[in-house]
Amino acid sequence: MTIELRPLTAADAEAHCAGEDELTVRWLTGGYGTVEGTIEYFERLAENAATGVGKRGFGVWKSGRLCGYIDYTPGLDGGLNPGQSALSLAYAVHPWARGHGVAAEAVRLICDVLRTDRLGTRAAIRVEPDNSASVRVAQKAGFRYVRDFSSERDPQPDGTPTTFSLYVLDLW
8 A cells, every 4th residue: 555645736626525524524624625615725735835834734645546634733732731732633534545544654654744844843633532533543653642631622513612532642
């Protein structure tokens, strides 16, 4: 299995949207994207990459086919001790590619980018405890469980705080 990460372009928007399903919406996006909105989002990610500021996102490719998405956001502090921060990782894999280790390999690859580019000293994955697939990804990628915490910043649809499990990986 060959997994690689590449910046996303407007040409990838349709395949990206086609890969969304109810699990992607539930655990990552909160709603289905449109091709037009996705192109705008990819353009913002490209601008962030060009300026070196903000969230960076990549397509996950398996054997030359777009099969998912992964990003990192600098400055996560939710769930960490006061004064600590980490690069927050988020990811999704298209249904046809799930169950083959794609997400764990994408997480390993993005952590290699973070190390190589010296973008931070710690990566973090915040995952709702019921998202057993993402819990397994964090564990397979070598992240260690830190704690569960409530996030007022990320409310549930009913307005109650979301409980997350925090997993971290020291990059250095």
